[in-house]
Amino acid sequence: xxxxxxxxxxxxxxxARTLGQFFPEGADLQCREIGDGNLNLVFHIADAxxxxxxxxxxxxxxxxxxxxxxxxxxDRARIESEKLLLEGKLAxxxxxxxxxxxxxxxxxxxxxxxxxxxxxxxxxxxxxYPKFADDISTFMxxxxxxTSDLGMNQQDKKNLVKAFxxxxxxxxxxxxxxxxxxxxxxxxxxxxxxRDAAEALWKDGELHLEVAILREKFLTSAQxxxxxxxxxxxxxxxxxxxxxIDPEFAFYGPIGFDIGAVIANxxxxxxxxxxxxxxxxxxxxxxxxxxxxIRDVWQLFDKKFRALWEESCIDRIASETPAYKEYYMxxxxxxxxxxxxxxxxxxxxxLSHVIDIDxxxxxxxxxxxxxxxxxxxxxxxxxxxRTQSIEEVVDIALSAAAK
Amino acid sequence: xxxxxxxxxxxxxxxARTLGQFFPEGADLQCREIGDGNLNLVFHIADAxxxxxxxxxxxxxxxxxxxxxxxxxxDRARIESEKLLLEGKLAxxxxxxxxxxxxxxxxxxxxxxxxxxxxxxxxxxxxxYPKFADDISTFMxxxxxxTSDLGMNQQDKKNLVKAFxxxxxxxxxxxxxxxxxxxxxxxxxxxxxxRDAAEALWKDGELHLEVAILREKFLTSAQxxxxxxxxxxxxxxxxxxxxxIDPEFAFYGPIGFDIGAVIANxxxxxxxxxxxxxxxxxxxxxxxxxxxxIRDVWQLFDKKFRALWEESCIDRIASETPAYKEYYMxxxxxxxxxxxxxxxxxxxxxLSHVIDIDxxxxxxxxxxxxxxxxxxxxxxxxxxxRTQSIEEVVDIALSAAAK
Numbered sequence: 001x002x003x004x005x006x007x008x009x010x011x012x013x014x015x016a017r018t019l020g021q022f023f024p025e026g027a028d029l030q031c032r033e034i035g036d037g038n039l040n041l042v043f044h045i046a047d048a049x050x051x052x053x054x055x056x057x058x059x060x061x062x063x064x065x066x067x068x069x070x071x072x073x074x075d076r077a078r079i080e081s082e083k084l085l086l087e088g089k090l091a092x093x094x095x096x097x098x099x100x101x102x103x104x105x106x107x108x109x110x111x112x113x114x115x116x117x118x119x120x121x122x123x124x125x126x127x128x129y130p131k132f133a134d135d136i137s138t139f140m141x142x143x144x145x146x147t148s149d150l151g152m153n154q155q156d157k158k159n160l161v162k163a164f165x166x167x168x169x170x171x172x173x174x175x176x177x178x179x180x181x182x183x184x185x186x187x188x189x190x191x192x193x194x195r196d197a198a199e200a201l202w203k204d205g206e207l208h209l210e211v212a213i214l215r216e217k218f219l220t221s222a223q224x225x226x227x228x229x230x231x232x233x234x235x236x237x238x239x240x241x242x243x244x245i246d247p248e249f250a251f252y253g254p255i256g257f258d259i260g261a262v263i264a265n266x267x268x269x270x271x272x273x274x275x276x277x278x279x280x281x282x283x284x285x286x287x288x289x290x291x292x293x294i295r296d297v298w299q300l301f302d303k304k305f306r307a308l309w310e311e312s313c314i315d316r317i318a319s320e321t322p323a324y325k326e327y328y329m330x331x332x333x334x335x336x337x338x339x340x341x342x343x344x345x346x347x348x349x350x351l352s353h354v355i356d357i358d359x360x361x362x363x364x365x366x367x368x369x370x371x372x373x374x375x376x377x378x379x380x381x382x383x384x385x386r387t388q389s390i391e392e393v394v395d396i397a398l399s400a401a402a403k
Numbered sequence: 404x405x406x407x408x409x410x411x412x413x414x415x416x417x418x419a420r421t422l423g424q425f426f427p428e429g430a431d432l433q434c435r436e437i438g439d440g441n442l443n444l445v446f447h448i449a450d451a452x453x454x455x456x457x458x459x460x461x462x463x464x465x466x467x468x469x470x471x472x473x474x475x476x477x478d479r480a481r482i483e484s485e486k487l488l489l490e491g492k493l494a495x496x497x498x499x500x501x502x503x504x505x506x507x508x509x510x511x512x513x514x515x516x517x518x519x520x521x522x523x524x525x526x527x528x529x530x531x532y533p534k535f536a537d538d539i540s541t542f543m544x545x546x547x548x549x550t551s552d553l554g555m556n557q558q559d560k561k562n563l564v565k566a567f568x569x570x571x572x573x574x575x576x577x578x579x580x581x582x583x584x585x586x587x588x589x590x591x592x593x594x595x596x597x598r599d600a601a602e603a604l605w606k607d608g609e610l611h612l613e614v615a616i617l618r619e620k621f622l623t624s625a626q627x628x629x630x631x632x633x634x635x636x637x638x639x640x641x642x643x644x645x646x647x648i649d650p651e652f653a654f655y656g657p658i659g660f661d662i663g664a665v666i667a668n669x670x671x672x673x674x675x676x677x678x679x680x681x682x683x684x685x686x687x688x689x690x691x692x693x694x695x696x697i698r699d700v701w702q703l704f705d706k707k708f709r710a711l712w713e714e715s716c717i718d719r720i721a722s723e724t725p726a727y728k729e730y731y732m733x734x735x736x737x738x739x740x741x742x743x744x745x746x747x748x749x750x751x752x753x754l755s756h757v758i759d760i761d762x763x764x765x766x767x768x769x770x771x772x773x774x775x776x777x778x779x780x781x782x783x784x785x786x787x788x789r790t791q792s793i794e795e796v797v798d799i800a801l802s803a804a805a806k
Contacts, residue, residue, distance in 0.1 A: 080734045149622045154577065155570035174557065179720055201601035205726060212720045219552045220625045251439040317582055317615045323608060324615040 004061075004074065004105055012043040012056050019100055019109060022054065023047050036373060039072070040246075044112065053114065055100060059106040059248075063172075073168045077106035082163070083225070083247040084110070085141070090146050094139045095244050096236075106279055107173045113243050116236035123232060123269045124356055128239065128289055134298035135242035136235070136262055141304035142256045150313050151285035153378040161222050166251040169228070170218075174250065177342050178215035181350045182208055190349040193367045197374050198349045210381045214338045219313055222252035230261040231343070232269070232353075256335025262297055263355070263393065266290050266342035270397055271344075272356035274369035287401065290304040291394045297391040298336070302329055330388075337393055338384030344377030407464075407477065407508055412436055415446040415459050422503055422512060425457065426450050441467045442475070442651075447515065455518065457502060462509040462651075466575075476571045479651040480509035485566070486628070486650040487513070489543070493549050497542045498647050499639075518648050519639035526635060526672045527759055527765040531642065531692055536699035538640070538645035539665055543708035547658045550628035553716050564625050572631070573621075575653065581618035581743050584753045586609055593752040596770045600777050601752045613784045617741045625655035631662040634746070635672070637758075643713060648735040659738025665700055666796065667746035668757070669693050670779055673800055674747075675759035677772035690804065695796045701739070705732055733791075740796055741787030747780030778803040 007015070014027055016022070023029060027047040035248030040060055046156040059077040062221035079099040088095050096111035119129065138256050145151040147160065180187045183202055187334050190198050201207065211323065227234070228249030236243040270290045275281040306329065313319045318328075347354045357373060360366040379396045412434040419425070419432055426432060430450040439446035443463055449456035454609065462480040465472050484504040491498050498655045499514035522532065548554040550563060583590045585800070586605055593601045618695065630637070631652030639646040679686040711717045716722045721731075750757045751773050760776060763769040790796065 026444075149619070154622060155574055158568050158573065159568040162565050162568045165561050167561040170561065171558055182720060189745060205724065208720060208724040209726040209730065210567075212724050213730065215720060216552070216731075222623045222625055266608075311504060315618075317611060317618060320586075321608065321611040321615050323612040325766065327616065 006041055006246050007043070007056075007058055007105070007107070008059060009043065011043060015056065015102075015107070015109075018047045019054075023052055024246045026051050027052075029182050030350045032399050040214070042384065045115065046112070053112040055096070055110050055112050057108045057110065074106040076166070077101075077108060078103055079164060079166055079169075079250050080246070080248040081108040083227075083250040084108070085225075086147075086225070087143050087244065087391075091139045091142045091244075094135055094242060104287035106337075113245070116238050116241060116243055118233055119235040119242075120269070120354065120356060121267070122237055123290075125270070125360065126286065129237050129242070129293075131240055132235075132242055133300055134239060136244070137297055137300035137304055138260075138265070139242070139244055140230075141301050141308060143227070144224040144258065145305055145312070146257070147252075147310040148223055148299040150309060150315055150318055153314065160225060161252045164225055164251050166249070167247045170251055173218065173228070174215065176351050177346045178211060178218060181342075181346045182211055187351045188349055189351055191367065191370065193363070194348070194370050197371060199286055201345065201349060201374075201378070203246040204378075207378060207381055210338060210384060211342060212382070214335075214342055214384070217254045217335065218257060218339075221254040223255045224252065225250060226253045226255070227261075228253065228257070229257045231354075232262075232265040246296055250338065254339070256332050256337075257339045259298070259301060259332065260339025260341075261343055263294055264340040264347075264366065264377075265356075266294050266297075267340065267344055267397055268347055268354050268373055269356045270401070271373035271376065272360065274365045274372065275360045275362075277362060278369075279364040287398075291397060294397075295390055295394060298333065299394075302333075304334075305329070333390065334384050334387045337380045337387045340393070341377045341380030341382075341384065344373050344380070348373050348377070372400055375403070405548075409444055409459070409463060410446070410459075410508070410510070412446065412460055416448060418459065418505075418510070418512075419448045419457065426455055427453050427726075447517065449515070456515040457685060458499070458513050458515050460511045460513065473607065477509040479569070479572055480504075480511060481506060481652040482567060482572075483649070484511040484651050486630075486653040487511070489550075489628070490546050490630075490647065490650065494542045494545045494647075497538055498650075505552040516639045516648070519641050519644060519646055521636055521671075521758065522638040522640040522645075523668070525640060526693075527762065532640050532645070532696075534643055535638075535640060535645055536696050536703055538638070540700055540703035540707055542645070542647055543633075543661055543665070544711060546630070547627040547716070548663065548708055548711040550655075551612050551626055551658070553712060553721055556717065561732055563628060564655045567628055567654050569631075569652070572652045573654055576631070577618065577621065579754050580749045581614060581621060584745075584749045585614055590754045590761040591752055592754055592756070594770065594773065595691060596766070597751070597773050597777070600774060602753060604748065604777075604781070607781075610781060610784055613741060613787060614745060616737075617745055617784070619785070620657045620738065621660060621742075624657040626658045627655065628653060629656045629658070629661050630664075631656065631660070633661045634757075635665075635668040657738050657742070659735050659740075660742045662701070662704060662735065662739035663742025663744075664746055666697055667750075667780075668759075669697050669700075670743065670747055670800055671750055671757050672759045673778060673804070674776035674779065675757075675763065675774045677768045677775065678763045678765075680765060680768040680771075682723055690801075694800060697800075698797060700794055701736065702798075705736075708732070708735075736793065737787050737790045738791045739760065740783045744780045744783030744785075744787065744798070747776050747783070751776050751780070775803055778806070 013031045031045045034044050041058040043056040059074050063072045085096050098110050100109040119174045227247045234246045270287050273283045273287050357369045376397050416432045416434045432448055434448045437447050444461040446459040462477050466475045487501050501510040501513050630650045637649045673690050676686045676690050760772045779800050
């Protein structure tokens with residue numbers, strides 16, 4: 001079983017039995033393949049008698065999106081497992097534990113989080129996550145600070161940059177987020193009803209300038225080791241617990257890209273509240289919860305990142321130059337706003353959508369949500385380099401929704 | 404002779420004899436070690452009868468500066484030879500030809516340029532280089548554009564970033580250029596007469612903010628594969644020819660760092676013209692030549708880089724967004740001004756100086772040159788993010804000199 005091949009459930013069980021003392025000898029292991037089959041096989045393996053279970057995630061050598069299939073490196077399994085291990089050290093308890101990694105099979109064996117729900121689904125079901133802002137801000141502040149030139153040896157960091165060069169996964173982001181939505185690309189996908197809004201994106205030179213600048217940051221700015229795909233579908237949550245998963249897009253990039261991903265996906269759910277077109281109170285209540293969460297995420301991140309800077313900064317001139325810290329934090333917020341905007345826009349007109357909006361059954365409400373998301377996304381992009389406070393980000397959403 | 408050891412002249416000759424048909428069979432080879440012994444051995448091997456000659460450069464496993472010695476990676480020989488080969492492809496005729504590279508011995512065999520002179524020495528002797536601005540602007544435009552996300556496949560570029568991760572050599576720049584001069588570091592070295600000016604640098608918060616921002620760009624901005632040490636001591640020149648040498652500091656960094664190095668070293672020579680304290684006409688004539696050259700270097704670079712963007716840009720959104728090109732070129736100039744400032748300041752108060760200034764025999768003239776260089780350098784740093792044209796850079800030098 002050493003050469004790479006997609007595992008069967010039987011083979012997955014055989015591997016599970018060899019993993020140290022995880023399952024009792026001779027346990028009656030049950031295995032289900034629970035992945036969506038687009039990028040990975042995901043096996044859930046459980047022993048009912050002992051109550052123990054684990055997840056095996058195996059990378060597939062191709063990606064399938066909307067019927068298309070293209071080859072994709074298995075090296076992403078190494079990147080995912082190495083990033084998970086690093087996150088586990090820097091932000092204990094906020095990622096699944098990794099039990100084993102097999103490079104030949106591109107296989108990572110990790111903690112089973114079946115008691116958690118994908119946060120995107122939870123939000124759609126109206127669940128509130130009172131621990132989320134605190135947890136995700138801790139996760140981001142610690143994983144980003146301690147992999148940046150502020151928080152780790154600057155020569156070791158360069159070798160970490162090298163280990164996380166991730167061309168193929170970055171290419172997906174570069175195309176789908178920072179290119180296709182702004183031109184008449186065959187990869188785009190949007191409802192015929194909003195064709196006017198999509199076409200407006202293709203002709204908007206002011207928007208293109210900002211997107212080009214943000215794209216350049218994504219291509220060149222090696223500020224910290226990012227998660228790289230930190231949307232609410234990459235978070236397993238309960239009201240009391242947050243676990244960040246799926247860091248296969250990890251690479252050294254601009255810190256604001258991770259923060260922007262969190263904000264964007266809360267705002268996409270905000271737009272998706274058009275679902276409650278006939279219950280204005282329910283809609284505005286949940287929207288208030290979402291904007292409060294956005295405010296908390298940024299403010300807690302800002303506070304924690306600054307505290308780490310005070311306590312653990314290894315860069316002499318950064319430590320001793322308070323004006324630089326202010327400049328740096330301001331720029332993180334601006335980058336976060338800009339990247340959030342790009343991530344919203346692509347989910348409406350680009351290849352890959354979110355169910356927060358697509359699942360709205362009523363066509364008129366869905367169109368309203370799509371236009372609202374585009375209004376928020378483009379306003380964030382347009383204004384990103386002038387953003388002074390998180391309140392401006394929240395105001396953009398609230399005033400677009402009030403129209 | 405396969406295991407690494409510093410070569411003797413005799414061994415160098417033996418290797419030269421094995422290099423294909425370079426020298427005639429049985430040639431009477433003459434060998435001289437002509438390096439300064441600080442970082443590398445440099446052998447000049449010649450056959451008087453055929454008139455053929457070559458250079459063998461072997462990296463030493465340590466660096467010696469002002470008596471201090473510290474270990475230094477031999478991998479820099481690989482970086483140097485690979486960068487030279489790439490430069491030779493992108494900017495033919497502007498670097499020495501590489502004949503052979505031996506990784507085990509950290510040895511590069513290359514074209515002999517003994518008919519050229521190190522440009523810094525030429526400038527000090529009052530030589531003018533009418534081809535320099537055209538050649539160095541071609542060298543920079545082509546090597547930088549075609550290794551950036553504008554001019555090469557963006558996934559291949561990431562693998563080139565990986566191949567040129569260069570922690571130890573970058574560390575030298577990070578310490579000596581972007582840290583020591585702005586604090587009371589034991590590495591600093593300056594004349595007692597200008598202690599007041601050095602101490603002023605240590606307390607200047609406005610300057611520290613700009614240096615911290617430029618330092619961050621050096622640490623994080625992987626715009627293009629830089630030469631990394633492009634001063635006038637890394638240029639072999641005649642009035643009719645320009646050859647860029649010594650790219651061992653090569654890494655992916657901000658484009659403005661290479662441009663700034665060229666400008667800084669022309670400005671250091673400009674300050675060094677205080678040498679002619681009793682011949683104001685000679686001084687101002689040569690200064691006019693230097694400021695004309697600075698203007699030409701930038702304007703020709705700007706013109707050529709824009710032309711490459713028009714003809715060869717592989718990035719869709721960059722190609723189709725003229726405002727982005729303007730923004731990009733403006734920022735290159737601003738970065739170049741800031742980095743030039745940092746490179747000037749460190750040559751006056753930091754560890755490593757330039758003979759353009761240190762060789763001035765008269766103490767008063769030398770002090771005047773040092774203070775002038777500091778005035779120019781700090782003004783460039785302070786104003787870098789507001790710079791609108793190369794004329795402002797020239798004006799800073801001229802008005803500082805007029806005081």
